[in-house]
Amino acid sequence: MTARFFLTRLLQMAATLLLVSLLVYVLIGLMPGDPVDLMISGNPHMTPADAARLRAIYGLDQPLLARYGHWLMGALRGHLGYSRLYNLPVLDVIWPRFCKTALLLGAALFLTVLLAVPQGVAAARKRGTHLDTAINLFCFGGISLPDFWTGLLLTCLFAVKLGWLPAAAALGGAGFLAAAKSLILPVATLTLRNMAVYVRHLRAAMTEALSADHIRTARAKGCSPARVTWHHAFRGALAPVVTIFMLDLGTLFGGAVVVETIFSYPGMGKLLFDAVMGNDFNLALCGFLILAFFVLAANALADVAYALLDPRVTYAGEDA
Amino acid sequence: MKVLRTILRSAPALVLLLMAALCFSAGGLEHLLHLSATQTDLSARFLSPSLHHPFGTDALGRDVFMRLLYGGQVSLTVALAAGVAAAMAGTFIGMTAGWLGGNWDALLMRMTDLLIALPGLPLLIILSALDLQKLGFSAAAASSPHVSLYKIIALIALLGWTTVARLARARTLSLKEADYVTAARALGVSAPAILRRHIFPNLLDTVLVATALSVGNIILTESVLSFLGLGIQPPLPSWGNMLTNAEDMIWEHAALTIYPGALIFVTVLSFNFLGDRLQQAFDPKAQR
Numbered sequence: 001m002t003a004r005f006f007l008t009r010l011l012q013m014a015a016t017l018l019l020v021s022l023l024v025y026v027l028i029g030l031m032p033g034d035p036v037d038l039m040i041s042g043n044p045h046m047t048p049a050d051a052a053r054l055r056a057i058y059g060l061d062q063p064l065l066a067r068y069g070h071w072l073m074g075a076l077r078g079h080l081g082y083s084r085l086y087n088l089p090v091l092d093v094i095w096p097r098f099c100k101t102a103l104l105l106g107a108a109l110f111l112t113v114l115l116a117v118p119q120g121v122a123a124a125r126k127r128g129t130h131l132d133t134a135i136n137l138f139c140f141g142g143i144s145l146p147d148f149w150t151g152l153l154l155t156c157l158f159a160v161k162l163g164w165l166p167a168a169a170a171l172g173g174a175g176f177l178a179a180a181k182s183l184i185l186p187v188a189t190l191t192l193r194n195m196a197v198y199v200r201h202l203r204a205a206m207t208e209a210l211s212a213d214h215i216r217t218a219r220a221k222g223c224s225p226a227r228v229t230w231h232h233a234f235r236g237a238l239a240p241v242v243t244i245f246m247l248d249l250g251t252l253f254g255g256a257v258v259v260e261t262i263f264s265y266p267g268m269g270k271l272l273f274d275a276v277m278g279n280d281f282n283l284a285l286c287g288f289l290i291l292a293f294f295v296l297a298a299n300a301l302a303d304v305a306y307a308l309l310d311p312r313v314t315y316a317g318e319d320a
Numbered sequence: 321m322k323v324l325r326t327i328l329r330s331a332p333a334l335v336l337l338l339m340a341a342l343c344f345s346a347g348g349l350e351h352l353l354h355l356s357a358t359q360t361d362l363s364a365r366f367l368s369p370s371l372h373h374p375f376g377t378d379a380l381g382r383d384v385f386m387r388l389l390y391g392g393q394v395s396l397t398v399a400l401a402a403g404v405a406a407a408m409a410g411t412f413i414g415m416t417a418g419w420l421g422g423n424w425d426a427l428l429m430r431m432t433d434l435l436i437a438l439p440g441l442p443l444l445i446i447l448s449a450l451d452l453q454k455l456g457f458s459a460a461a462a463s464s465p466h467v468s469l470y471k472i473i474a475l476i477a478l479l480g481w482t483t484v485a486r487l488a489r490a491r492t493l494s495l496k497e498a499d500y501v502t503a504a505r506a507l508g509v510s511a512p513a514i515l516r517r518h519i520f521p522n523l524l525d526t527v528l529v530a531t532a533l534s535v536g537n538i539i540l541t542e543s544v545l546s547f548l549g550l551g552i553q554p555p556l557p558s559w560g561n562m563l564t565n566a567e568d569m570i571w572e573h574a575a576l577t578i579y580p581g582a583l584i585f586v587t588v589l590s591f592n593f594l595g596d597r598l599q600q601a602f603d604p605k606a607q608r
Contacts, residue, residue, distance in 0.1 A: 016434055032451040140596075144589035146540055148547050149581030152566055156574055247437070254441030258544055262567070272442050273548065276449045284446055291439050299437050 006304070013300050020292045021075070024285045025068045031281040036060060085280040094271065094287055101256055101267035107183060108190035109252075116195045120202025124210060125229060135199065142196020147255055151189040151262040158185060167263070186259045193255065201244050205237035212236065239306055246302030250295045323601045332593035339587060343392035350386055378562075378576060388579055391557040394469065395587070398552075399539045402476040406538075407531040410481035411523070414488025415515055419496065429489065432482045440479055444541065447475050448550040468553040472545060476538055484530050491523035525602040533595035536588040543584050559584045 036054050040046050055061045062070075074080070080090040123135040159167035166182050209215070210233045218232045257269030264270070268287060275284035327333060369376045375384040417428040448471070452462035461467065495501060495518070504514050545551030546560030554561060559580040566577040 016430075016437075019434065020438070027446065027450070030450050030454045032449070032454075140589060140592055141585075144536060144540075144585055144592050146543055146547075146560075146581060146584045146588070148544050149563065149577075149584065152563065152577055152581070155567075156577065250437060250439035251441075253439040257441050257445065258548075261548060269442070273445060276445055276550070279449075281446075281449070284449075288439070288442055288446055291442055292437075295437055295439055 005307075009300050009303060013296050016296055017293060020296075021072065021289060022068060024289050024292075025071060026064070028281050028285050029064065032279065080286045081282045083275070083280055083283040085275060085278045085283060090283055090286045093283060094268070094290060097266055097268050097271045098290070100265065101253075101260070101269060104183065104186055104190070104260070104265060104267055105252055105256055108187045108194065108255075111187060111191045112194045112198055115191065116198040116202055119195075120199045121206055121229060121234065123199065123203045124206030127207060135203075139196040139199050142193055143200070145193060147189055147193050148258045148262055150192055151185070151259055154185050154189060155262070182263075182265075186263045186265055189259050189262075190252075190255050194252070197248070198241070198245075201241055202237065205240045206233060209233040209236035243302045243306050246298045246305065249298045250291075253291050253295070327594070327597050327601060330594070330597055332590040332597070335586065335590045336594065339392060339583075339590075340396055343389050343396060346386060346389035346393060349389065375579060376575065384576065384579065387557045387562060388559070388583060391559045391562055391580065392583065392587075394552055394556060394558040395539055395542060395560070395584070398469065398473055398476070398542045398558075399535045399591075402473045402480060402538050402542075403531050403535045405473065405477035406480035406534065407484050407527055409477060410484025411488045411520070411527050413481065414485040414490075415492050415519065415523075417485070418489040418492025419511065419515060419519070421493075425489070428485070432485050435479060436482045441541070441544070444475055444479065444545060445548070445550055447478075448472075448545060465556065468551065469556065472542055472551050476541055480534060480538065483534065484527055487526050487530050488523055491526055492519055495519045495522055529595060529599045529602055532591065532598050536591035536595070539584060539588050539591070 036051055039054065040051055052061075060067070078091065082088065083090050083093045086093045119135050123132045126132050155167050158165045165184055166178075167185075210229075212233075215228060215232055218228050223232070253269065256267060257273055259265065260267045260269035261273050268291065272284055272287050272291075275281070275287065328337075375388065378384050378387065413428055413432070417425040452467070452471070453459060492515075498518075501514060501518055504518055509517075542551055542558065543560030543563075546558045547563050549561070549564055552558035552561050562580040563577060569576055
């Protein structure tokens, strides 16, 4: 690991982000209705000359690349424009929701790892037994479940029939306990699906790690099974799993959109959905840009983590 | 093709074939049973299952059984069309990158990596709001009744080709070095002919397995988009959009929530099992 590797990776990330921002900017232009069209429909007294003047003021008569350059300069200084839906600067709308989503996804991820690790390791250790088959079937079920449907069914059972938990985040009332209670159903919905995905990856990685030569050596020298599993094999299995974990962050945000919409949880996912439904495309695309930034950063981190967890990994331009 | 025959006789394949047969005979059944998926009847809302309406009726008095069948038609059509389109695009891009190598390979693969990295569902939600007229489609085409069907197929295929492309590229890279390819080159066979005759048939199994494994996910994606109101637009039914208002009905009519979701689950589960079987059949050495 050299400084050069970090630098290359950082530059790559910056270039990718630039590309995504261009894509996002072009997409804004392809959304229904530009701002001036909306002003025209809102004000019947506006003449075509007024519209043309407005376009000139907002720079909408400039060529696409010039407009993009202008927008980019503003964006780099933190001016991402305003949200039409909330009448606030985009970043002010996004920030609190981003924290909410981070809380939701963090809780779900914590629970997922807590539940997936023992299952994946057990399945790999007892390969071919009934336990393995049961875990495997359970995972097939988990990855085949439509998460919005699971959410609906959980609401049906725990909020409607039993009345134990609130059906929507806003119905729980104030206070820490209420907030925690309103998190249970969304977190459970997210965990059910993610767990199945991670158990499958963990099982595959552990199976491979357990078949390595040094595991046989460890067993031969009389290492206890627990030590072989956790100290020798699990560490080897960790690298690929952490990588998948990081690369999968984009999918995780997808789950957040669904769950937040169903449970009316005020996070990034619901914001994005509401913005698209409310024709607030500047908000939607800036939100997407921020999500993309985090996913790309996580990918870059995954590369670094991989190199740290697996000392055999070397990168081009670097000697072993 | 003994392998394929065994797989076609497996339980998941039979479930899927039966389901497809039932869904695609909906037109005939509709006529035969005097039921309608679109005829609303406000005097017959939320009927319980009966001989005439085997699954009851929905909030507008439409027959749920027929809607489930038509919804299945839509879901299966989207899944297969988008799956095949994505596989074709992915194979083409992967083979091109693997064969040409160098800068082309780097460019195409960076594009693939980028698309894999972006959050898929948020991007699909944004793309589903695109103004088709600004993309150059006529106003008539942009408002035709089936446009949501074509749009969702195109969008899912647009984002879904990446896995196949990576696999096809990896296979092309190794096949390119095979002796028979070198021999074909020495004989003066043109590049397109080598790709078509020698490389494509040998990476077909990889593409087939990856596509089978992706179909389940496509159904899930379509259903969630339709559920959110951004995919298949009513009056065209799909399993996803039948659940759109389920939140409001869940209090009294839980059954209407259960049917479409259970069908999505069974279909996706069958495709996942089928993909798994195919993977084992074509790659017995893969770790189980």
